[in-house]
Amino acid sequence: MNTWLDIPRNSDFSVHNLPYGIFSTSSRRPRVGVAIGDQIIDLAALAIRRYFQNLSIEPEVLEQSSLNAFIRLGKPTWQAVRKRLTSWLTQTDSPLYHLRKECFVAQSEAKMHLPLEIGDYTDFYASEAHATNVGTMFRGKENALMPNWKHMPIAYHGRASSIVVSGTNIHRPKGQIILKSADQPVFSPTQALDFELEMAAVIGKENKLGTSVRPEKAEDYIFGFVLFNDWSARDIQRWEYVPLGPFLGKNFASSISPWVVPLEALQPFRVDGPEQQPKPLPYLQTSDRQNFDINLEVAIQPEGENDVVVSQTNFKNMYWNIGQMLAHHTVNGCNMRIGDLLASGTISGEESDSYGSLLELSWNGERPLKINSNQPRTYLEDGDTVTLRGYAEQEGIRVGFGEVRTKILPSL
Numbered sequence: 229m230n231t232w233l234d235i236p237r238n239s240d241f242s243v244h245n246l247p248y249g250i251f252s253t254s255s256r257r258p259r260v261g262v263a264i265g266d267q268i269i270d271l272a273a274l275a276i277r278r279y280f281q282n283l284s285i286e287p288e289v290l291e292q293s294s295l296n297a298f299i300r301l302g303k304p305t306w307q308a309v310r311k312r313l314t315s316w317l318t319q320t321d322s323p324l325y326h327l328r329k330e331c332f333v334a335q336s337e338a339k340m341h342l343p344l345e346i347g348d349y350t351d352f353y354a355s356e357a358h359a360t361n362v363g364t365m366f367r368g369k370e371n372a373l374m375p376n377w378k379h380m381p382i383a384y385h386g387r388a389s390s391i392v393v394s395g396t397n398i399h400r401p402k403g404q405i406i407l408k409s410a411d412q413p414v415f416s417p418t419q420a421l422d423f424e425l426e427m428a429a430v431i432g433k434e435n436k437l438g439t440s441v442r443p444e445k446a447e448d449y450i451f452g453f454v455l456f457n458d459w460s461a462r463d464i465q466r467w468e469y470v471p472l473g474p475f476l477g478k479n480f481a482s483s484i485s486p487w488v489v490p491l492e493a494l495q496p497f498r499v500d501g502p503e504q505q506p507k508p509l510p511y512l513q514t515s516d517r518q519n520f521d522i523n524l525e526v527a528i529q530p531e532g533e534n535d536v537v538v539s540q541t542n543f544k545n546m547y548w549n550i551g552q553m554l555a556h557h558t559v560n561g562c563n564m565r566i567g568d569l570l571a572s573g574t575i576s577g578e579e580s581d582s583y584g585s586l587l588e589l590s591w592n593g594e595r596p597l598k599i600n601s602n603q604p605r606t607y608l609e610d611g612d613t614v615t616l617r618g619y620a621e622q623e624g625i626r627v628g629f630g631e632v633r634t635k636i637l638p639s640l
C-alpha cells in the first residue's frame with residue numbers, strides 16, 4: 229500500500245496502523261485525530277466539511293475530548309472510517325489530498341490528551357514468567373505459581389481515576405512501609421517505586437449485566453490496544469496486600485500511550501500462544517492464534533543522562549490471551565462498558581533482560597542495575613524518566629504504539 233504522504237520507513241504510524249487519539253492545538257480544543265507518520269489527520273475538520281455524513285457520523289462525535297462517543301458508533305463504523313482513510317491516503321484524487329493544508333496537524337504542534345473516559349480498569353496477571361518470578365521471590369521456587377494460576381487468568385480491580393496519558397509526570401507516592409529490620413510501619417515516601425510493562429485492551433462494545441462473552445467473540449468487544457505502565461510501590465504493596473490485594477501501592481497512577489491502535493491493524497500479527505496445560509475449563513477454551521507478536525521495551529533515563537533500554541520482551545509470550553481474559557471477566561455476568569481497560573499484567577520473558585518490572589530485573593533488590601553513571605540502583609529515583617515502547621513488524625509492515633513516557637518527581 230503506497231501513500232502520497234512521506235512516511236519514514238521506521239515510523240510507528242504507517243498507513244497500516246491508523247490509531248485514534250485526542251489532540252488539541254493552541255487554537256483548537258481537543259478533538260479526535262488519527263496518527264499517520266509525523267502528522268495527525270483531523271477527523272473533526274473532515275466531519276465539519278461533511279466527509280463522514282454518509283457514514284452517519286455527526287461532527288459533534290468527533291469534537292469530543294474522548295473517543296468514547298466515536299467508539300459507541302460500533303465496529304461497522306470504525307471499519308468504514310478505516311477503509312475510507314486508507315483509500316484517501318493512497319489516492320491523490322481524494323478529499324484528504326486536496327484538504328491536506330486544512331486537515332493535517334503536525335504531531336509536534338499538538339498536545340495529546342487522555343484518549344478515553346475510563347469507567348473501570350482491571351489488571352490481570354497473565355504472564356507465566358512474571359507470576360513465576362514474583363512467586364519465587366515471595367514464596368520460593370516450589371510454590372511459585374499458586375494452584376489456581378493455570379486454571380484462570382488471575383486479576384484485580386484497579387483504579388480508573390488515576391490513569392494518565394504519556395507526558396504526565398507523577399510524584400513519588402507516600403504510604404505505610406516497613407523499614408529494614410523493623411517490625412512496625414512508618415509513614416514515608418516509597419523507597420521501592422517500580423514500573424510494570426503491560427498492554428491494555430480498550431473495550432469497544434458492552435455486554436449487558438448478567439450476560440457473558442465467549443472467548444471467540446472477544447474480537448467484537450475490543451476496539452484496540454494501548455501501552456500501559458502500571459506504576460507500583462513495592463514496599464507499600466508488600467505491607468498492605470494481605471488479605472484483599474493491591475490498593476495504595478498501585479492506585480496512585482497508571483500511564484497509557486495516547487494512540488489507541490485498532491484491533492484490526494493488529495490482525496496480521498496474530499500468533500499461537502503457549503500450550504495451556506492443564507486444559508482450561510470449556511468457557512476459557514480458545515482456538516489458535518489468539519496472541520499478538522508485539523515487540524516491547526522499557527527505557528530509563530536518569531536526570532541529565534541518556535535513555536538506557538533495561539528490558540526487551542514480546543507480548544506473544546502471554547500465557548492467557550485477551551479473549552480468555554474477557555471471557556473470564558464476564559463469566560459471572562459482570563458487564564463491560566465502552567472505554568473500560570483490561571490490562572494484561574506485567575509482561576516478562578524467560579530471560580533476565582526481558583523482565584517487565586524492576587522488582588524482577590533487580591531480583592527483589594539482590595542484583596542492582598547499573599544505568600549510565602549513576603550508582604547501582606534497585607528501584608526508580610526522583611528525576612528518572614521511564615519510557616515504554618512497542619511495535620509489531622512483519623514483511624515491511626510496521627504497526628507501532630509510539631510510547632508512554634513519564635518522569636518521576638519528588639514526593640509532594
Ligand code: MN
Pocket residue numbers: 351424426458573574
Ligand atoms: Mn500490573
